[in-house]
Amino acid sequence: MRVAIVGAGYVGLVSGACFADYGHEVTCCDNDQDKIAALQRGVIPIYEPGLPEIVKRNLQQSRLAFTTNGDTAIRAADAVFIAVGTPSRHGDGYADLSYVYKAAREIAPELDGFTVVIIKSTVPVGTGDEVERIIREVRPDADVAVVSNPEFLREGAAIQDFKHPDRIVVGLEDPRAKSVMAEVYRPLYLNAAPILYTGRRTAEMIKYAANAFLATKITFINEIAELCEKVGADVQDIARGIGLDNRIGSKFLHAGPGFGGSCFPKDALALIKTAQDHDAPIRIVEAVVAVNDARKRAMARKVAAALGGQIRGKVIAVLGLTFKPNTDDMRDAPSIPLIRGLQDMGASVRAYDPVGMEQAKPLLQDVVYCDGPYACADSADALVIVTEWEQFRSLDLPRLKGVMRNPVLVDLRNIYQAEEAMRHGFSHVGIGQNAAGGLAADSEKKG
Ligand SMILES: NC(=O)c1ccc[n+]([C@@H]2O[C@H](COP(=O)([O-])OP(=O)(O)OC[C@H]3O[C@@H](n4cnc5c(N)ncnc54)[C@H](O)[C@@H]3O)[C@@H](O)[C@H]2O)c1
Numbered sequence: 001m002r003v004a005i006v007g008a009g010y011v012g013l014v015s016g017a018c019f020a021d022y023g024h025e026v027t028c029c030d031n032d033q034d035k036i037a038a039l040q041r042g043v044i045p046i047y048e049p050g051l052p053e054i055v056k057r058n059l060q061q062s063r064l065a066f067t068t069n070g071d072t073a074i075r076a077a078d079a080v081f082i083a084v085g086t087p088s089r090h091g092d093g094y095a096d097l098s099y100v101y102k103a104a105r106e107i108a109p110e111l112d113g114f115t116v117v118i119i120k121s122t123v124p125v126g127t128g129d130e131v132e133r134i135i136r137e138v139r140p141d142a143d144v145a146v147v148s149n150p151e152f153l154r155e156g157a158a159i160q161d162f163k164h165p166d167r168i169v170v171g172l173e174d175p176r177a178k179s180v181m182a183e184v185y186r187p188l189y190l191n192a193a194p195i196l197y198t199g200r201r202t203a204e205m206i207k208y209a210a211n212a213f214l215a216t217k218i219t220f221i222n223e224i225a226e227l228c229e230k231v232g233a234d235v236q237d238i239a240r241g242i243g244l245d246n247r248i249g250s251k252f253l254h255a256g257p258g259f260g261g262s263c264f265p266k267d268a269l270a271l272i273k274t275a276q277d278h279d280a281p282i283r284i285v286e287a288v289v290a291v292n293d294a295r296k297r298a299m300a301r302k303v304a305a306a307l308g309g310q311i312r313g314k315v316i317a318v319l320g321l322t323f324k325p326n327t328d329d330m331r332d333a334p335s336i337p338l339i340r341g342l343q344d345m346g347a348s349v350r351a352y353d354p355v356g357m358e359q360a361k362p363l364l365q366d367v368v369y370c371d372g373p374y375a376c377a378d379s380a381d382a383l384v385i386v387t388e389w390e391q392f393r394s395l396d397l398p399r400l401k402g403v404m405r406n407p408v409l410v411d412l413r414n415i416y417q418a419e420e421a422m423r424h425g426f427s428h429v430g431i432g433q434n435a436a437g438g439l440a441a442d443s444e445k446k447g
Pocket of ligand 1: 007099123152155262
């Protein structure tokens with residue numbers, strides 16, 4: 001089957017590489033010339049474990065191609081995926097659909113024979129209708145079916161998620177598209193991954209409902225964590241205690257500094273806007289966004305509190321900048337408001353991230369970027385763990401203490417036990433735990 005993908009970003013590139021691995025003939029098109037030139041040389045512009053090998057293998061076997069001009073590939077394609085970005089529109093929080101509509105206008109003139117145009121980008125309900133309208137306006141004679149096929153992959157585990165999805169959602173109005181979609185996903189279908197066929201609008205809503213629900217779950221446990229700190233309970237035990245209930249489930253119950261990333265913040269906001277426009281406001285998601293924004297800002301105050309309140313002139317070492325491990329994606333990362341908050345309070349910031357520092361540099365100025373966790377901690381008054389990269393789980397605590405000016409560990413991911421940190425001479429502040437090891441708590445006790 002011949003597949004064209006418009007947009008070779010995270011989703012387009014992973015989808016294209018995996019479809020090629022299934023044996024389809026895939027062309028990924030992107031209007032970013034540097035990105036395409038790099039991909040043609042086999043250089044992958046994003047950090048995603050396992051992706052370079054798949055791209056290389058399929059380039060060698062000529063099943064995967066990259067181009068800035070997709071016209072020929074679109075004419076030949078049975079299925080054309082739209083995987084361009086849908087960021088928050090500046091100023092109002094609606095999803096910016098200009099890239100999707102532009103892609104539809106570019107695809108339309110090239111359609112040749114029955115073609116299924118599939119929207120893989122996350123788009124508000126009704127966008128499929130508009131894409132179909134645009135295509136019919138540009139090419140009234142086109143034989144086309146427009147399908148919604150939202151993507152659920154997680155950055156950092158994208159290949160695994162794409163090849164072993166919990167489900168594939170396909171929203172269609174034209175029954176002819178069903179056999180094409182079944183063929184596109186045939187290898188997964190053989191693996192018995194459930195394919196859920198729905199109406200197009202329903203499929204569009206499923207994606208937003210899923211992300212809003214997960215964002216709500218995270219925010220719920222974050223608020224429980226806040227209460228735990230006040231009442232002397234432990235949020236990790238609570239997460240386990242409720243997560244073992246099958247009706248709740250244990251995933252997305254890790255309290256932390258607030259959610260970020262390229263999807264949850266913008267998708268929650270876009271859902272809020274859609275709901276308001278339809279006079280069906282989703283108050284719970286409105287609260288989630290407000291609580292999460294406030295929480296991310298509050299993390300700087302939490303670090304200051306761990307140092308007794310005043311951090312002017314202090315040096316804070318930050319470990320982990322990306323919004324989660326195994327990605328170099330900095331979009332809406334909690335590290336950004338944290339570091340800006342620390343700088344606003346007069347602290348100097350040193351930082352280390354295993355792969356995200358190049359992406360972070362344009363976003364976070366006046367930061368000393370370091371070569372590793374120990375160089376980062378050098379002469380610091382506090383060490384803050386923001387992203388739970390695997391390598392931060394087994395830090396040499398005595399060595400860290402040896403290089404720091406003041407052994408304060410603020411663990412925003414709860415990857416160290418307070419007792420363990422304290423045994424090595426650290427004052428420890430976690431999330432949703434009784435902050436007995438923190439300086440603030442110590443001074444309260446002394447006072
Ligand atoms: N990143 C994720 O984890 C993830 C997961 C699920 C869904 N999504 C959704 O998938 C969509 C894409 O996200 P992403 O993270 O891959 O975005 P991205 O910004 O990484 O990639 C988008 C790409 O589209 C290209 N592009 C834009 N307009 C184009 C055009 N007219 N022709 C050709 N190329 C064009 C850009 O140059 C860019 O390379 C978004 O709607 C997002 O919400 C993302």
